[in-house]
Amino acid sequence: MTAMTTENDVSLTVGQAAEQTGVTVRTLHHYDEIGLLRPSGRTASGYRLYTAADLERMQQIVVYRRLGFSLEEVAELLADSDAVAHLQRQRQTVMARMAELGDLVESIDRALEAEMSGTTLTAAERRELFGESFDEEQREAQERWGDTAQWKQSAARTKRYTKEDWERLKAEQRGIFDRIVATFRSGAAPERTEAMDAVEEHRVFIDRWFYDCPREFQVKLGELYVADPRYGEGIAGEALEGLGNWIRDAIVANAAREG
Structure with a gap:
């Protein structure tokens, strides 16, 4: 901290002292009244005059006040x-x-x-729950869908989720994915009840956790499984030939059935 000085200790008026210290004239008057900073001199007319030593004390007061000390605490500190x-x-x-x-x-x-x-998870927690590529996949998804109502609704919902919410969500999702893959592996046709029930469960999951997902919108999502194999791999954990088309066809069949 560099001390303030005046040339040859020439005394300053209260206005000049206020300008040099960055405080108001009213503040200097108050500090004088409570005895925190009394000017060393007075003019013949009784006006306050401040010396370099006074300005040094004022600077110390300013520092302590900026650090959050009360005027009473500052007075105690300056007593030393x-x-x-x-x-x-x-x-x-x-x-x-x-x-x-x-x-x-x-x-x-x-x-x-x-x-x-759009999540309360830290970067490390996201990687732990969803894998190292999660952030990159999220950025890609936001670039593609960021202007849609569904993305905005999902972001508004998920920003409130705790780590426990995400862990519960992931476990539920994994169970649904496993049932979809097991139904596919069983050889069930997409229009079979068990196939439609599996994709319906996934639709309800999206609707509950992320955004409103009526059946007609899920049909649009179903096309992604055909257009981009990564969506099917995300469900199965590996590339399964025909899975994307099967999911899309099961979604279409589910959208067409009554009830």
């Missing part, structure tokens, strides 16, 4: 005339405040990441 002790206290307080601010920045970063990603 040891300049080194002043600086040490100020440094300790600043370091403690920096640590607090560092923690606050981390909290803000986590909240910002959650807002941007």
Whole structure:
């Protein structure tokens, strides 16, 4: 901290002192009234005059006030005339405040990441639950679907989910995927009841956890399983020949049945 000085200790009026210290004239008057900073001199007319030592004390007051100390606490701190002790206290307080601010920045970063990603999970938690490629897949999906009502509704819902919600969601999803794959492997035709029930369960899952998904919209989703094999691989965990077409056909059949 660099001390404020005036050339040859020439005394300053209250207005000049206010300008140099960055406080108001009213504040200087108040500090004088409560005895926190009394000017060292007066003019013949009784106006306040401040010396370099007064400005040095004012600077110490400003520092302590910026650190959050009350005027009473500042007065107690300044009662100790040891300049080194002043600086040490100020440094300790600043370091403690920096640590607090560092923690606050981390909290803000986590909240910002959650807002941007549409989830309350940290990056590490997302990778743990959904795999290393999850963030990249999310970015790709947002580029493709980010302007749709479904994406916006999903983002609004999922931003409130806790890690426990995501763990429950993932477990439910895995169970549904396993039943779809097991039904496909059994050789059931897409129009069979068990096939339609499997894709209906997936539709209800989407509707409950992410966005409104009526059957006619699920038909549009069904085309993705044919157009992009990665969707089928995401369900099966591997490439299964014919799975994408089977899912699409089961969705179409399910949309056409009554009830």
